[in-house]
Amino acid sequence: MTDNSIISPDHRIRVHDRTFRPYIHRDEIQDMVRDIAKRINHDFSGQEVTALVILKGAMVFASDLIRMLSMPVIVEFARASSYGNSMTSSGTTAIEGLLADVTDRNVIIIEDIVDTGTTIHELIKHLGGLQPKSITIAALLSKPAVHNETLTIDYVGREIAPDFVVGYGMDYAGHGRQLDAIWVVTEEPLA
Ligand code: IMP
Ligand code: MG
Numbered sequence: 435m436t437d438n439s440i441i442s443p444d445h446r447i448r449v450h451d452r453t454f455r456p457y458i459h460r461d462e463i464q465d466m467v468r469d470i471a472k473r474i475n476h477d478f479s480g481q482e483v484t485a486l487v488i489l490k491g492a493m494v495f496a497s498d499l500i501r502m503l504s505m506p507v508i509v510e511f512a513r514a515s516s517y518g519n520s521m522t523s524s525g526t527t528a529i530e531g532l533l534a535d536v537t538d539r540n541v542i543i544i545e546d547i548v549d550t551g552t553t554i555h556e557l558i559k560h561l562g563g564l565q566p567k568s569i570t571i572a573a574l575l576s577k578p579a580v581h582n583e584t585l586t587i588d589y590v591g592r593e594i595a596p597d598f599v600v601g602y603g604m605d606y607a608g609h610g611r612q613l614d615a616i617w618v619v620t621e622e623p624l625a
Contacts, residue, residue: 440615447617449600449610454617458592463574463602463616466591467495470572471502473589474542477570482506484539486561488553489513491546494603494611495574499544510534514553521598521606521619523550529560541566546604547575549596551583575599575616 440456447454458466474483482505487496489511500507513530541561548554554571561569572589580596600606601613610617 440617446620446622447613449613449617450607452606453620453622454600454610455620455622456615457599457618458602458616460602460614463591464498466574467498468502470574470589470591471499474499474572475502475504478505478540478542480505481540482508484508484510484534484536484541484566485544486510486512486534486536486541486557487544488546488557490611491603491605492544492574495546496544499572508539510536512557514557523552529553529556536561536564536566538565538567540568541570543569543571545571545573546602547577547599548573548585548587548590549577549580551581551585554585554587555583574602 440459443456445456483503485496485500485507487493487509490513496509500509512534543554543557543561545554558569570588571586573587574591576587576590576593577596578593598606598619599616600610601616603611604616605611606619
């Protein structure tokens with residue numbers, strides 16, 4: 435792994451077997467997270483919320499987001515996997531580890547990125563049966579051009595083109611989660 439931070443727009447890094455270029459600077463990510471937190475603080479002021487963090491990708495976003503929330507917060511985790519080692523969603527999602535007690539709670543699903551929407555769709559279907567008080571979705575990124583499902587994402591950091599990104603928790607074949615910025619795949623060979 436080369437340097438962890440974006441140095442210039444023509445900076446390139448290699449993650450696993452592909453080349454990535456700078457996409458969203460860490461300062462801009464922090465602004466996006468702050469904006470989402472502000473809206474959640476406004477909408478759920480005086481209420482307790484359950485942050486349901488979707489592993490593994492959303493862990494970094496969630497850890498920044500929950501520290502900006504001003505109401506009582508309970509943190510729970512579920513694991514959803516749809517990508518495996520490729521850059522395209524498999525279209526099927528396995529949800530594991532959803533043992534949290536969500537009945538009567540304001541559940542906020544914390545997701546890194548919504549692509550086809552299958553993961554969110556499956557989660558909502560599953561959670562709906564557990565009678566939460568409310569279900570809302572906070573996603574750092576969304577690719578509306580490739581959504582298969584009709585989705586309302588309550589809090590979105592930014593809508594992006596359907597290109598593959600890594601960093602800030604998001605991986606390519608298990609790599610790149612620790613990058614503090616978001617990088618997008620390029621076709622260029624690594625110099
Ligand atoms: P969906 O079920 O197709 O919406 O896929 C959502 C999941 O796929 C997210 O939780 C991510 O883990 C992963 N994902 C989608 N797009 C990307 C990407 O560009 N980079 C890394 N992971 C992604
Ligand atoms: Mg994910």
